[in-house]
Amino acid sequence: MQIPGPDGFLISPDDPLRAAHLRLNDYLFAEEGRNTATTPFNVAPWRKLPKRELAGQTLSVLKRMRWLDEHDAELKDAHLARIRLVTLLRVLYKIKAPYTETDLIALLDDTSALLGRISPEGPVERVMEYLKTADLTPELCRALRNFQSSLKEEASGSQATLQSIRQCLHMLLWMDEWQPLDPSRCWSECIRRDFRAMTGERRTTWRALFKHLRGNAPVRMPAGWARDAQPLLAAVGIEDFRDKVEEWFAPFRSGEPLPLSVAGSHVLKCMVWYCAVANDAGLKDCALWLLDSKWKRKREAEKSLVALAEFGVSKEELTSRSLIKPQAPNPIPGYLRRLEKAVIAIPAALMVDDPDGKFLIVQGQLHFYRMFRPSGRIERATDKAVLELNWHSLPDQFRLILHSECDSEQQMRLRGFLLTNDSIFGHYFTVVH
Numbered sequence: 001m002q003i004p005g006p007d008g009f010l011i012s013p014d015d016p017l018r019a020a021h022l023r024l025n026d027y028l029f030a031e032e033g034r035n036t037a038t039t040p041f042n043v044a045p046w047r048k049l050p051k052r053e054l055a056g057q058t059l060s061v062l063k064r065m066r067w068l069d070e071h072d073a074e075l076k077d078a079h080l081a082r083i084r085l086v087t088l089l090r091v092l093y094k095i096k097a098p099y100t101e102t103d104l105i106a107l108l109d110d111t112s113a114l115l116g117r118i119s120p121e122g123p124v125e126r127v128m129e130y131l132k133t134a135d136l137t138p139e140l141c142r143a144l145r146n147f148q149s150s151l152k153e154e155a156s157g158s159q160a161t162l163q164s165i166r167q168c169l170h171m172l173l174w175m176d177e178w179q180p181l182d183p184s185r186c187w188s189e190c191i192r193r194d195f196r197a198m199t200g201e202r203r204t205t206w207r208a209l210f211k212h213l214r215g216n217a218p219v220r221m222p223a224g225w226a227r228d229a230q231p232l233l234a235a236v237g238i239e240d241f242r243d244k245v246e247e248w249f250a251p252f253r254s255g256e257p258l259p260l261s262v263a264g265s266h267v268l269k270c271m272v273w274y275c276a277v278a279n280d281a282g283l284k285d286c287a288l289w290l291l292d293s294k295w296k297r298k299r300e301a302e303k304s305l306v307a308l309a310e311f312g313v314s315k316e317e318l319t320s321r322s323l324i325k326p327q328a329p330n331p332i333p334g335y336l337r338r339l340e341k342a343v344i345a346i347p348a349a350l351m352v353d354d355p356d357g358k359f360l361i362v363q364g365q366l367h368f369y370r371m372f373r374p375s376g377r378i379e380r381a382t383d384k385a386v387l388e389l390n391w392h393s394l395p396d397q398f399r400l401i402l403h404s405e406c407d408s409e410q411q412m413r414l415r416g417f418l419l420t421n422d423s424i425f426g427h428y429f430t431v432v433h
Contacts, residue, residue, distance in 0.1 A: 007077075024060055068085075141176040194248075242286075260300045362416045367382050
């Protein structure tokens with residue numbers, strides 16, 4: 001018999017994930033009765049689940065969510081079940097467990113179909129964990145490319161997390177040994193070409209070294225990365241490594257602008273780090289050839305060239321050689337640029353000009369305001385109080401775009417934007433009389 005769940009999902013008797021779906025039924029029934037305000041989520045039952053069953057349990061959540069998505073129009077409370085399943089999915093991804101290649105492909109494919117509704121966190125991290133003891137396959141690379149092309153900004157969590165996932169994907173797919181080579185795509189295609197020509201133990205040791213490359217690495221070489229890199233270099237052999245680096249880095253002295261992909265920039269950065277870890281004079285010379293390099297995509301090159309700091313090359317020297325752009329003083333953070341754009345996008349109902357254009361009427365979350373031209377005077381409509389922006393109470397970043405004087409239409413509208421959110425930003429204004 002098919003067993004219906006509280007969300008309407010029917011569990012078939014021959015479903016390979018039947019046991020996992022039955023657990024989901026129990027979970028959803030329990031969540032319906034849980035008071036989230038007074039009773040915390042209980043992760044203990046899921047942590048006690050046998051590790052061999054965790055992959056199937058995770059897949060059952062994704063498959064259930066796909067079904068709910070497909071039948072959304074027919075179900076009144078599909079969104080509630082999905083919210084509860086997303087909560088469980090986050091818990092399951094935090095528990096370390098073995099995943100097979102088949103599990104990972106299903107994980108990537110099912111998540112790809114749901115991206116835009118759920119966060120992309122989880123599958124890529126599981127693939128990277130898998131690669132510590134296994135290798136990529138054509139089928140796994142296909143699933144990774146599909147996942148990459150399906151990524152969306154919606155429901156993706158923080159920008160930093162999404163960026164980290166994208167960087168990891170770039171590096172994982174750089175190691176796709178079945179993708180056709182294209183020298184016009186990136187300088188690093190020469191490395192992929194030579195690696196594919198390697199055989200036997202040499203190919204194995206070089207593959208291990210490449211698997212240690214990181215797309216989401218920080219600006220400076222982490223001590224842990226360097227420590228793990230040492231035995232990988234030793235396995236390859238310093239002579240072989242030096243010979244290949246001399247060959248791969250030789251184009252840097254050609255004077256010709258070289259192509260550089262996002263993945264290639266990560267490869268270049270980590271290869272310079274490997275040269276630093278090797279502590280070899282010949283490899284230091286090779287790394288310093290970068291000072292003579294030219295690139296078609298300077299933005300990507302800048303991310304790599306900072307790795308020369310491991311050889312004592314400062315940002316100032318890179319700037320003087322025009323290899324990286326000088327950092328602008330007091331850069332405006334991204335969220336403040338979004339604040340400026342938000343002023344333009346404010347719904348017309350929240351900021352309205354009076355018929356004569358003498359003042360702006362602002363609808364806040366707590367009060368209405370009048371902002372008079374050209375003086376910039378602010379009146380709170382409810383009690384006629386006159387307000388003034390306490391500029392010195394603003395965070396330093398806000399002061400980069402908000403002037404101390406309301407000396408333009410833009411400055412008045414920026415203040416108006418703050419007042420449309422007066423429950424948050426109202427404390428930056430003081431009553432003067």
